[in-house]
Amino acid sequence: MNLGSRVRKYGEVVLVTAQNGLAYPVDTFARSGFMVVVIFVFVQLWTVTFELSGQQSIAGFDLPRMIWYLVLTETIVMSCPRLFSRIDQEVKEGDLAYALGRPYNYALFHYASYLGNALLALPLNFAVGAALAFALAGPPPLPAVAWPAVASAAFLAITLNFAVELAIGLLAFWFEDTYAFIWIYQKVVFTLGGLFLPLDLFPGALRRLAEVLPFSSIAYGPARLVAGFDTALWATTVATQLFWLAALVGLVALLYRRGVRRVNINGG
Amino acid sequence: MRAVDVRDLRKVFQAKRKRPGLAGSLRALWRPDYTAVTAVDGISFRLERGEAVGFVGPNGAGKSTTIKMLTGILHPTSGESHVLGLVPWRDRSRLAYRIASVFGQRSQLWYHLPPADSFNLLARIYELDQRAYRERLHRLVELFQIDRYLHIPVRRLSLGERMRCEIAGALLHRPEVIFLDEPTIGLDVVARQQIRALLRALNQEEGVTLLLTSHDAGDIEQVCRRVIVINHGSLVFDDTVAALKRAFLRRKVIDLKLAEATTPTMPAIPGVTAVAAEPFRLRLEVDADAQPIEQVIARLVAHCPVVDLTVEEPPLEEVIAAIYAATGREGEGARG
Numbered sequence: 001m002n003l004g005s006r007v008r009k010y011g012e013v014v015l016v017t018a019q020n021g022l023a024y025p026v027d028t029f030a031r032s033g034f035m036v037v038v039i040f041v042f043v044q045l046w047t048v049t050f051e052l053s054g055q056q057s058i059a060g061f062d063l064p065r066m067i068w069y070l071v072l073t074e075t076i077v078m079s080c081p082r083l084f085s086r087i088d089q090e091v092k093e094g095d096l097a098y099a100l101g102r103p104y105n106y107a108l109f110h111y112a113s114y115l116g117n118a119l120l121a122l123p124l125n126f127a128v129g130a131a132l133a134f135a136l137a138g139p140p141p142l143p144a145v146a147w148p149a150v151a152s153a154a155f156l157a158i159t160l161n162f163a164v165e166l167a168i169g170l171l172a173f174w175f176e177d178t179y180a181f182i183w184i185y186q187k188v189v190f191t192l193g194g195l196f197l198p199l200d201l202f203p204g205a206l207r208r209l210a211e212v213l214p215f216s217s218i219a220y221g222p223a224r225l226v227a228g229f230d231t232a233l234w235a236t237t238v239a240t241q242l243f244w245l246a247a248l249v250g251l252v253a254l255l256y257r258r259g260v261r262r263v264n265i266n267g268g
Numbered sequence: 269m270r271a272v273d274v275r276d277l278r279k280v281f282q283a284k285r286k287r288p289g290l291a292g293s294l295r296a297l298w299r300p301d302y303t304a305v306t307a308v309d310g311i312s313f314r315l316e317r318g319e320a321v322g323f324v325g326p327n328g329a330g331k332s333t334t335i336k337m338l339t340g341i342l343h344p345t346s347g348e349s350h351v352l353g354l355v356p357w358r359d360r361s362r363l364a365y366r367i368a369s370v371f372g373q374r375s376q377l378w379y380h381l382p383p384a385d386s387f388n389l390l391a392r393i394y395e396l397d398q399r400a401y402r403e404r405l406h407r408l409v410e411l412f413q414i415d416r417y418l419h420i421p422v423r424r425l426s427l428g429e430r431m432r433c434e435i436a437g438a439l440l441h442r443p444e445v446i447f448l449d450e451p452t453i454g455l456d457v458v459a460r461q462q463i464r465a466l467l468r469a470l471n472q473e474e475g476v477t478l479l480l481t482s483h484d485a486g487d488i489e490q491v492c493r494r495v496i497v498i499n500h501g502s503l504v505f506d507d508t509v510a511a512l513k514r515a516f517l518r519r520k521v522i523d524l525k526l527a528e529a530t531t532p533t534m535p536a537i538p539g540v541t542a543v544a545a546e547p548f549r550l551r552l553e554v555d556a557d558a559q560p561i562e563q564v565i566a567r568l569v570a571h572c573p574v575v576d577l578t579v580e581e582p583p584l585e586e587v588i589a590a591i592y593a594a595t596g597r598e599g600e601g602a603r604g
Contacts, residue, residue, distance in 0.1 A: 005395040012392035016378060016385055023380035023421070098376050100341045103364040104393055261343055 009104060010112040017116025032124040035074060039129050042070045043136045059200040065227040066198075067137040071129040072223035073195045076154055079125050080161045081117035083110060084182045087169025092177075096263060107166060107252060114162050122158070146229040153222035153234065156241040161189075161218050163248035170252065173259030188213075194220030198227070214244040269353045271445050271477040272315035272338060277347035279308040279333050279501075307333040309501035310347065317444070320471040320478040322488030322495040322509070326592050330501040331481045335447045338479070339369050352444055365394060368443035370435055372450035375422070382419045383433040387440060394441035401440065408436040412466060428459025435466065445477040446470075452487050464490045485584035497591055504591060509584065516587045516594075518556040521580040522564065525549060527573035540564055 021028055046066050049058075056062055061069065087110070090096045099106060130140070142150070168181045175181075189195055193215035199207050210216050221237040283305045286296040308330040315321055325331050336342040338351055340360030349356060354363045377386040391401040409415050412432045417425055425433065431451060438446065448467070452460045468491055470476050480491055488495055488509065495512050497505040505512060521543070529547040539558025544551035550572070554564050561579065568574065 005392075009392040009395065012389050016381065016389045019385060020378050020380050095374055097336060097339075097341055097369065097371055098374055100360070101339045101364055101367075101369050102393055103361050103395075263342055 010108055013109060013112035014116040014119070017113045018120050021117050021120045028120065028124065031078070032121070032128045035078065035125050035128040036132055038074050038078075039067070039071060039132045040136075043067055043133075059198065061198060061200065061227055062141075064133075064137045064139075065141050067133045068140045068142070068226045069198055069223045070196075071126070071133045072150070072154065072226050073193075073219040075122065075126045075129055076157050076161075076219060076222065077189065077195055079118050079121040080158055080165070081114050081121070083114050083162060083165040084169040084178055086110070087166065088172045088178050091169075091172035091263075100260070100263070107256065110166060111159075111162055115158075118158050122154070140226060142226050142229050146225070146234075149231075149234045150222060150225045150229070153225055153237050153241065156238060156245065157218045157222045160214065160241055160245055160248065163245060163252060164214070164218075167248060167252050167255055170255040170259050173255075173262045189215050189218055192216065193218050194223070198224065200224075214248070217241045217244050269317075270314050270350070271317045271319065271352060272313075272479065273348075273350045274314070274334075274338070275312045275348045276310045277308055277312070277334065277337060277349055278306070278310050278345045279330070279337060279342060280345045281305045281307055306501050308337070308344075308498075311498060311501070311503045313496055313503060313506055315445075315477055315479060317477055318471070318475040319494060320467070320480065320492045322492035323479050323481045323498070324483075324485075324488060324495060324588055325498040329498045331498060332449055334498070335369070335449055335479070335481060339367060339447055340364075365441065366443060367445045367447065368438035368441070369447045370438050370449065370451050372431070372448075372453040375430070375434060376437060377422045377430065377433060379423050380421055382417075382421055383414065383425075383437065384418045386422070386433075387437055390437055390440050396441060404440055404442065408439055411469065412436045426459075428455050428462065431455060431459065431463060432466070435463070439470070439476075442474075443476065445479070448478060448480045448482075450482055451480070452482060452484055460484065460486065463487075467491045485588055489584045497588065499592060512591075513581055513584065513587050516590050519582055520554050520556055520561055521582075522552045522554060522561075522568070523549070523578045523580065524552070524568065524572060524574055525576035527575050537564055537567055 046063055050056070050063050058066075090099055099109070102109075133140070164185060165182070168178050168185060171178050171181055192210040192213055194210065199210045199216060199220050202210060210220070217237070217240050221241060225234055225237060281304070282302045284296070285301045285303045286292050287301075307328075311330070311334065323331055323334070333342060337344050338349060338356055340356035340358075340363055343357045351363055352366050354366075356363055376390075377383055378389075387405060391398070391405075396404070409418065412435070414429070414432050414436055417429050417433060422430060422433070435448075435451065451467075452463050455463065464487060467478060467480070471478050471491070478491065480487060482488060493508055495505070495507070495509050496503060497512070505515070507515070526548050537559055539555035541553050542550060543553050552564075552568075554561055565577065565579075568577070
């Protein structure tokens with residue numbers, strides 16, 4: 001039982017989950033098609049906004065920057081699988097009986113499975129969104145060499161979302177139904193996370209609050225890099241993401257340790 | 269080292285209780301009312317290596333809770349248990365490499381993928397050497413006759429085909445003990461027979477220890493030599509299947525094939541009643557408590573032109589139902 005075989009088991013989970021996601025390719029592609037609707041609506045909305053304001057730039061964002069920012073936030077958020085519902089279901093319907101009886105780390109197994117889905121959706125969603133943004137708003141305001149750095153921040157954003165959803169899913173050990181928590185979380189990412197609107201446009205106090213919360217590291221942080229990349233900003237973004245990731249890993253470990261002792265498997 | 273050693277195992281759940289109606293719901297929000305439910309109430313038993321043991325009881329008797337404690341999923345409230353020398357809830361990860369569980373109402377196979385993909389994943393999860401895995405898979409595919417289904421998505425398999433694949437998947441890592449919770453639930457007669465034959469073969473050829481939970485007495489009768497019965501969380505019987513029948517149901521049926529078409533005049537034997545009389549055939553029910561079966565046979569042979577005679581055991585189902593009825597009455601009020 002060496003480190004290599006331990007890593008390979010999670011690698012296999014990533015592959016099998018991706019294969020499972022491809023079982024219905026039409027469904028997967030159709031979901032990416034929703035990016036077309038979202039980006040088209042945003043392009044129309046911001047074109048009108050810029051025209052009415054009579055300005056070329058709002059809070060440092062011109063139209064192409066704004067659209068590419070939104071492509072990034074939407075790509076990240078729409079590529080995150082709904083992990084909480086799977087954990088919620090495992091606890092409620094008793095599938096934990098299999099999950100807990102296997103020789104793997106419960107959180108890492110779910111992370112691998114989550115990545116299998118996310119890494120399939122992420123390039124698809126980005127390709128669709130980027131193609132439309134390119135056609136309607138022009139090329140991205142970012143040198144090609146900066147894209148790997150943006151991709152690393154986007155990957156950490158997806159990982160952060162995983163940690164939050166896992167923490168919420170684990171609340172099922174206490175509350176059984178976690179939908180209310182995830183609903184609140186999603187709405188907070190929509191607003192304070194900067195999904196629809198960059199935090200730069202927020203009034204001072206609200207912006208400062210949003211920046212210190214972890215939600216901005218999921219959408220605003222990586223997307224802001226597209227609108228104005230510099231290495232220092234990237235380093236700050238990634239460091240903030242890693243800080244929140246470490247905090248959430250601690251929280252998840254605590255919830256799991258406490259929760260697993262409360263397991264009361266339903267259905268037999 | 270024993271396969272399973274359970275001593276005074278107990279599991280008490282705290283269940284939320286809510287009074288009916290909206291007022292009850294509001295009250296439960298403000299002041300939740302919990303009640304202790306004893307699912308397993310101090311049971312003790314041992315399984316030697318290579319045994320195939322039936323674990324039966326009515327719904328809510330504590331069977332599944334016991335299995336989940338033995339696989340390390342649930343923490344017991346008190347008591348001790350060792351599986352292959354390990355404490356399940358403490359050494360769950362280590363134990364996971366040496367045991368397997370099959371839950372008839374749940375699936376470990378990926379629904380949209382062929383079983384072969386799930387098997388490959390299981391091989392990685394159990395960190396099997398790839399060559400050893402290929403050999404093992406080849407043997408299981410042969411034994412379970414699943415070569416035709418290996419590359420068909422699980423969603424397209426029948427329940428019986430899927431269950432054969434489920435059990436094969438559980439055996440890939442050569443577990444020493446297998447916990448089977450209702451593996452034949454929902455299967456038709458043919459599929460049940462196949463699963464039972466496979467379990468017998470597994471136990472006899474590979475010496476795997478089986479603890480089999482089932483509501484189908486045929487599963488227990490055909491796979492296990494020993495049976496443990498629990499009711500209301502307590503152990504009420506632990507002996508061979510034959511002893512179970514002897515102890516709990518003394519009724520036997522004698523089927524006589526006669527040389528003459530006319531029904532003979534039966535001698536009056538206490539405890540014996542005719543349940544069917546046809547030309548050349550007579551069926552009698554015997555209460556073995558009232559009259560030893562050997563004496564009944566001797567008198568029948570002396571008085572009737574018997575060509576052939578068979579003594580039928582009562583079906584296990586009736587025996588178990590009789591136990592449930594008896595222990596249910598005794599155990600009323602034990603829970604809660």
